[in-house]
Amino acid sequence: MTELTTNLQWNLHCDFSQPQGELYSQFMSALKDKVFLGTKIGEKSYFPVKQFCSTTYQEPEKVLESDGVGVVESFTIYNKKPSRVAFPGADLTVEAPYIVAAISVHNSSQSFFHFLSGVDIDNPLALLKSIKAGLEVRPVWAENRQGNILDILYFEPVSS
Amino acid sequence: MARRVGVIGVGNTPYTSAKRETRERSEIGRACIKNAIDFVGNGLTLSDIDAVYYTTVDGFEGTQRPDRTMDCLAKGTNAPVYFVNTGGTSGGSTIKDAYRAVASGLYDIVVVYGAGSLIATKNAQQILNSASPPLIESKSGIGAIHIGGFYLNKYKSDYGITDLDFATVAAKSHKHAKNNPFAHIRKGYTVDEVLASPMLVSPIRMLEVCPVSSGACSMILVSEEKAKELSETPVWIKAASSITNSFTTAYREFKGFEMLEVLANRIYEKAGIKNPLEEIDYAEVFNPFAGFELLEYEALGFCGKGEAPHILHDGITDLGGKLPVNLSGSTLCTNSGVAASLTRQAETCLQLMGKVEGGRQVENARLGLAHTWGGNMGQFDTLTLFERD
Incomplete structure (x- = not known):
């Protein structure tokens, strides 16, 4: 008897190009010059740039320039090498285990995610304690910067 | 004044690993909705359904608007189909919408169908991320x-x-x-x-x-009048x-x-x-x-x-x-x-x-x-x- 063919196999390969908008285009371009842009909206500042206040629709009063120094809000340690299949949009060069941190740059009202290095990855409890105390971190920049978020290789403690 | 809305039926299908699933998605839907109708009993049939509220998440199934593709969604009975998608909360959002449709008097008997959405993708993380x-x-x-x-x-x-x-x-x-x-x-x-x-x-x-599972869930929501007619154990929203x-x-x-x-x-x-x-x-x-x-x-x-x-x-x-x-x-x-x-x-x-x-x-x-x-x-x-x- 002929073997049953139980599954239909197919593949979708789709390419995308999404407009970033004016503010994010400025943000990405400034990364090439090692500048981390934010915006000031009312009393709050946002790093990276925020296009408008979600609560009031208010637009930014000005663009803020910074060196990208911030404080770690939370983190997680990823123990498995990230799969290119599982993260199709990502351009990953990191090796596992690695740390992803939520970082508030210059008291930003919203945090932002990036890799954290230069801390003891084998001691998460110590890391929790240092984060509770306000672990200050700075960006480490790539040599060849392309105008995207991976122009920052990772963040490291300012004290290191 | 909004009407009371009762839940009188629940349908599930057996749950398994998405990779081991052998049923086609419309077969799962048909079995699941039938289970909910059978749960109610009391003479309820598919043709009594006024509308189907369907929910899944786009992307995982490699097709746009999978609701179009599913003949199990009461299409043979000419009932309207509504598609609700708020990601991982879609089931809750769909219940809310179906509830309001019945409470408002628009419909008396509706099916809410939450599809399994992970049986086509070979790597759910690829879509999720x-x-x-x-x-x-x-x-x-x-x-x-x-x-x-x-x-x-x-x-x-x-x-x-x-x-x-x-x-x-x-x-x-x-x-x-x-x-x-x-x-x-x-x-x-x-x-x-x-x-x-x-x-x-x-x-x-x-x-x-x-885990990454396969399986589906459905519920039947009805007006107070229908709930009292069709169920001894209605649960009210x-x-x-x-x-x-x-x-x-x-x-x-x-x-x-x-x-x-x-x-x-x-x-x-x-x-x-x-x-x-x-x-x-x-x-x-x-x-x-x-x-x-x-x-x-x-x-x-x-x-x-x-x-x-x-x-x-x-x-x-x-x-x-x-x-x-x-x-x-x-x-x-x-x-x-x-x-x-x-x-x-x-x-x-x-x-x-x-x-x-x-x-x-x-x-x-x-x-x-x-x-x-x-x-x-x-x-x-x-x-x-x-x-x-």
Whole structure:
């Protein structure tokens, strides 16, 4: 008897190009010059740039320039090498285990995610304690910067 | 004046690993909806259905608007089909929309169908992670599980929550899923086994993460008149609501589930609930990562901030406790995509109807709360309150 063919196999390969908008285009371009842009909206500042206040629709009063120094809000340690299949949009060069941190740059009202290095990855409890105390971190920049978020290789403690 | 809306039927299909699924998606839908109609009995047939509310998440099935492709959605009876999609909360959102359609008098009998959405994709993470905001988070390889890690590490940092607390709440789900014929992972893993499982993304271990399941869930919602005609055990929808957060995940401060707390207060006020721990008899909460259940106790006002481990270890949220939670094993043990967000409502209704199998029935449960969480990692929450007479 002929073997049953139980599954239909197919593949979708789709390419995308999404407009970033004016503010994010400025943000990405400034990364090439090692500048981390934010915006000031009312009393709050946002790093990276925020296009408008979600609560009031208010637009930014000005663009803020910074060196990208911030404080770690939370983190997680990823123990498995990230799969290119599982993260199709990502351009990953990191090796596992690695740390992803939520970082508030210059008291930003919203945090932002990036890799954290230069801390003891084998001691998460110590890391929790240092984060509770306000672990200050700075960006480490790539040599060849392309105008995207991976122009920052990772963040490291300012004290290191 | 809105009409009362009753839930009179629940349908499930057997749940299995998405990779082992052999049924075509419309076959699953037909079996699931038929199970709900048979659950009601009393002469109810497919042609009595006024409308079908269908929910799944785009992308996982490799086709646009999969509702088009499914002949099981009462298309032979000319009933209208509505498609609702709010990511991981789609089940809760669909119940809310269907409830309002019946309450308004638009329809008398509707089916809500939560499809399994993971049987076509070969790698669910590939689609799931594409839901991250593309400008920064996707580019850095930030996926669903990372966000879970952020919340739970922050929780540890703020309140001294331990890995044992997370493993204990995971083992509670595993223990009950073992006795749930409609759970996918039914191994009954113990606290020690959870703690011995590999750390995937700190502080989340392998046995604290939901599986990729296949299976579906359906419910039948009817007007009060039809409920009294067709059911001896109707469960009434007392309130249903939802809330929306920013798409940018990093906008969250990870200080607990703040939006859920706002939503809970909103729905409690509407329903006149002053002390949820004392007044609610059963709850199903969304726990794709086991530790989320503890954060949800706090956001839902079952206890104060940082106190969830106390009510867990005291057995208050276990079978026989004051407010049992997730006696189905919840999302941690069965996650077939969107169906998991409808199963929370369905399991709650089964508890109130007194029709739960496997020795998991809560005695005299009258008021039940069902929660879903999702979108882009906490972008949406829904809550539905059910009660029986």
